[in-house]
Amino acid sequence: MVDPSGFEAFWFCAYTPLEILDAAGFTPRRLLGDKDGLEEADSYLHPAFCPYVRACLVEGLKNPTAHAAIFVNACDGMRRLHDAWKRLCGSDFIHLLDFPRRNDIHGLRTFQQSLSLLIDELEKFTGKRITLEDLRNAVNLRKEVRRHFHDLSQGSPGSERLKLAQKAQQLDPEEFLKLRAEKPWQAEGIPLVITGNLLNPSGLVALVEEHGVLLVGSDLCNGERPFMVEGEATGDTREELISSLAEQYLRRRHCARMSDAKRRHNQLLHLIREREARGVIYASLKFCDSYIYDYPLAEKFLGNEGIPLLRLESDYQDGHAGQLSTRIEAFVEMLRG
Amino acid sequence: MELLESLKDRFLDRLSPGLMRSALLWQSAEGLVRSPLNRPGWKADNVSLLYFLRYSRLAFQQKKPVIWASLLFPSELIHAGGLIPFYPEMAAAVISRLGLASRFLEKAAEEGLSSDACSFHRVIWGSYSEGFMPEPQLIATVNYLCDSAPLSFLRVSVLDNIPCRILEVPFEENEESIINLASQIEELAILLAKLSGKRWEDYLKDLRETLVLSNRAREHLLEVENMRRNFPYLLDGKDALGHLSVLASMFGHPSAIEFYKKLAKEMKERANEGGCTLSQGKPYRHILWMHLKPYYSDSIFTYLKEHGARVVCEEYNRCYWEEMDPSRPFISLAQKLASHFGIGPSEKRTNNILRLVKDHRIDGAIHFNHWGCRQSTGSTLQIKQALKEEGIPFLSLEGECIDEREYQEGQIRTRLEAFLESL
Numbered sequence: 001m002v003d004p005s006g007f008e009a010f011w012f013c014a015y016t017p018l019e020i021l022d023a024a025g026f027t028p029r030r031l032l033g034d035k036d037g038l039e040e041a042d043s044y045l046h047p048a049f050c051p052y053v054r055a056c057l058v059e060g061l062k063n064p065t066a067h068a069a070i071f072v073n074a075c076d077g078m079r080r081l082h083d084a085w086k087r088l089c090g091s092d093f094i095h096l097l098d099f100p101r102r103n104d105i106h107g108l109r110t111f112q113q114s115l116s117l118l119i120d121e122l123e124k125f126t127g128k129r130i131t132l133e134d135l136r137n138a139v140n141l142r143k144e145v146r147r148h149f150h151d152l153s154q155g156s157p158g159s160e161r162l163k164l165a166q167k168a169q170q171l172d173p174e175e176f177l178k179l180r181a182e183k184p185w186q187a188e189g190i191p192l193v194i195t196g197n198l199l200n201p202s203g204l205v206a207l208v209e210e211h212g213v214l215l216v217g218s219d220l221c222n223g224e225r226p227f228m229v230e231g232e233a234t235g236d237t238r239e240e241l242i243s244s245l246a247e248q249y250l251r252r253r254h255c256a257r258m259s260d261a262k263r264r265h266n267q268l269l270h271l272i273r274e275r276e277a278r279g280v281i282y283a284s285l286k287f288c289d290s291y292i293y294d295y296p297l298a299e300k301f302l303g304n305e306g307i308p309l310l311r312l313e314s315d316y317q318d319g320h321a322g323q324l325s326t327r328i329e330a331f332v333e334m335l336r337g
Numbered sequence: 338m339e340l341l342e343s344l345k346d347r348f349l350d351r352l353s354p355g356l357m358r359s360a361l362l363w364q365s366a367e368g369l370v371r372s373p374l375n376r377p378g379w380k381a382d383n384v385s386l387l388y389f390l391r392y393s394r395l396a397f398q399q400k401k402p403v404i405w406a407s408l409l410f411p412s413e414l415i416h417a418g419g420l421i422p423f424y425p426e427m428a429a430a431v432i433s434r435l436g437l438a439s440r441f442l443e444k445a446a447e448e449g450l451s452s453d454a455c456s457f458h459r460v461i462w463g464s465y466s467e468g469f470m471p472e473p474q475l476i477a478t479v480n481y482l483c484d485s486a487p488l489s490f491l492r493v494s495v496l497d498n499i500p501c502r503i504l505e506v507p508f509e510e511n512e513e514s515i516i517n518l519a520s521q522i523e524e525l526a527i528l529l530a531k532l533s534g535k536r537w538e539d540y541l542k543d544l545r546e547t548l549v550l551s552n553r554a555r556e557h558l559l560e561v562e563n564m565r566r567n568f569p570y571l572l573d574g575k576d577a578l579g580h581l582s583v584l585a586s587m588f589g590h591p592s593a594i595e596f597y598k599k600l601a602k603e604m605k606e607r608a609n610e611g612g613c614t615l616s617q618g619k620p621y622r623h624i625l626w627m628h629l630k631p632y633y634s635d636s637i638f639t640y641l642k643e644h645g646a647r648v649v650c651e652e653y654n655r656c657y658w659e660e661m662d663p664s665r666p667f668i669s670l671a672q673k674l675a676s677h678f679g680i681g682p683s684e685k686r687t688n689n690i691l692r693l694v695k696d697h698r699i700d701g702a703i704h705f706n707h708w709g710c711r712q713s714t715g716s717t718l719q720i721k722q723a724l725k726e727e728g729i730p731f732l733s734l735e736g737e738c739i740d741e742r743e744y745q746e747g748q749i750r751t752r753l754e755a756f757l758e759s760l
């Protein structure tokens with residue numbers, strides 16, 4: 001049995017149910033990976049693999065401290081990261097949760113089962129039962145974190161919003177809630193929404209902004225997406241609360257791994273209109289099949305709506321991102337028209 | 338291959354979506370298969386060829402509802418409804434075999450699909466867009482082996498409004514997760530029964546019957562596997578890998594029984610005649626092949642054979658499931674699906690490989706790293722390590738299953754040469 005207080009629980013995918021890790025007494029922290037050491041992953045994972053996954057493995061290999069690691073069965077990349085981590089990174093507690101692609105009754109049942117399984121395993125590990133009270137507190141705490149994120153990010157440009165989102169994902173929630181707004185933002189530029197998987201705030205995102213773009217929305221899994229949650233998880237019993245939490249995760253604004261492409265594209269369109277953006281940057285890390293297959297569909301959908309779109313790809317390090325300058329420039333010029 | 342050559346000669350220049358729907362193409366092809374001039378490598382090949390020609394004709398002519406299914410989707414469910422199963426990934430392999438892939442790969446690129454995607458699916462996009470795939474009434478996918486099918490098939494579903502369903506196999510196999518999967522399968526069965534126009538009771542009765550047929554085909558498949566263990570050089574890996582389409586789509590149909598029965602019988606006959614056992618007086622080296630092969634060229638296999646090695650076992654082309662209980666069709670199909678070695682952690686895959694190594698007295702193992710196939714390349718290093726511990730040389734061979742333009746003959750030869758030396 002392990003005392004979880006002060007024990008970090010590393011997580012990777014934005015669908016990780018943080019409330020449960022909080023309730024079990026862990027300090028959840030999202031890993032963003034060691035971007036600079038990417039090549040070191042070559043000995044363990046194929047180079048044509050999601051660079052976020054590869055960067056996380058490198059970070060894991062360098063981390064000798066006691067930790068728990070929670071994976072979500074979201075994609076081939078995450079599955080293989082889990083397998084490699086298990087062999088190579090010496091976690092005290094390691095778990096992979098199934099997360100459905102469908103958000104119907106079967107999907108809900110699958111995710112409820114996954115949450116219960118995770119809770120059982122955590123309880124076995126810590127020797128402490130997770131009570132209704134623990135879960136309620138955690139649900140409220142995460143609600144506070146989301147609210148605070150929205151307050152602080154008001155009016156901030158995209159790269160700042162990304163950095164803030166990353167802080168919310170990496171800091172102890174209590175620490176994050178202590179952060180205060182830095183200054184009122186006076187950002188200017190052509191308003192665009194950026195959509196994709198997970199991007200390097202000081203790489204491609206910063207580069208886009210350097211070209212006179214104001215990113216008014218960041219539909220990214222290390223951006224605003226995980227904070228745009230509708231409804232609340234409620235319940236009078238532990239079981240009710242768990243199943244309501246499962247439902248809330250399935251109702252979220254989704255990423256491209258989910259099957260409901262139409263709903264996702266409509267939500268994106270809504271965000272573009274709501275924020276009065278003049279176009280979209282569709283940017284994603286290389287080798288992410290979810291976004292590779294989604295792009296042509298999104299392009300067609302947004303094209304039919306008359307929304308201009310620029311496709312960019314990132315290797316996460318973004319050392320050569322400068323090469324994209326000409327294309328970004330041309331796009332911005334076109335919008336300035 | 339000769340048969341394919343004569344088909345190409347006759348039809349290639351005139352190939353159009355209209356021709357695919359015409360009875361002429363399919364009847365001529367069936368005629369060629371039946372002609373005494375056609376001498377297949379194995380008599381059983383005619384059984385599968387005739388089956389595929391017939392079902393392709395029915396699919397293109399839309400004689401009954403067409404169900405697009407991804408590789409692991411249980412064909413028994415479709416056959417029970419008397420519906421037309423169509424496995425686009427297998428069709429992509431045939432397109433590559435016929436040397437037609439590049440046109441469709443270009444079309445997919447035009448549509449914005451990145452060349453980092455698996456070329457099986459790029460060919461599916463391109464050929465569907467150009468009207469060379471039969472239109473489905475329902476799309477049925479599984480969340481394994483890889484992410485590609487559930488994502489790629491969305492194109493047809495989203496742009497052409499075709500209903501798409503996914504079976505989500507849980508990562509861990511336990512009682513609860515099997516029940517969950519069984520209920521997803523039952524839900525799909527209800528949909529298939531509706532499409533077939535059968536009453537639910539009749540569909541269920543027929544489903545039980547297809548499970549009986551599937552079990553019988555499995556028995557004969559096991560016989561074939563047994564023969565290969567005892568007479569490793571009878572059936573070469575390049576031919577055996579072609580049987581994957583039978584494994585994926587024919588179970589539950591009487592033709593699968595006929596196919597494996599004929600194959601086992603002919604193997605026995607050839608074994609009795611002495612078969613081929615030696616290479617210049619020495620036994621061949623036994624090679625295990627992992628993942629799929631290049632469909633447009635057999636040169637790797639020819640090279641191996643010329644250099645004293647034969648692929649005697651293929652990871653994908655195996656019976657991985659237990660006999661099913663026809664009185665519990667949904668639970669049985671759930672168990673069949675969940676027992677696949679590619680579903681779950683890499684350890685499951687690795688353990689299966691280690692078993693094959695022992696079973697087939699393997700001397701060396703080749704993993705074909707098909708570009709863009711994350712699920713398989715994601716576990717090669719773990720497999721390499723496990724094989725190293727057993728003292729089995731391992732070759733991780735970068736390549737392309739579908740796109741001939743990416744074939745690096747020279748590079749592949751150099752790597753094979755070094756590998757064979759290490760044996």
Ligand code: SF4
Nearest residue numbers: 050052075077197288
């Ligand atoms: S970016 Fe894509 S491939 Fe990478 S972990 Fe996320 S979903 Fe998976």
Ligand code: SF4
Nearest residue numbers: 455457482483485710
């Ligand atoms: S080759 Fe790999 S990526 Fe392509 S369809 Fe097959 S399993 Fe999926």
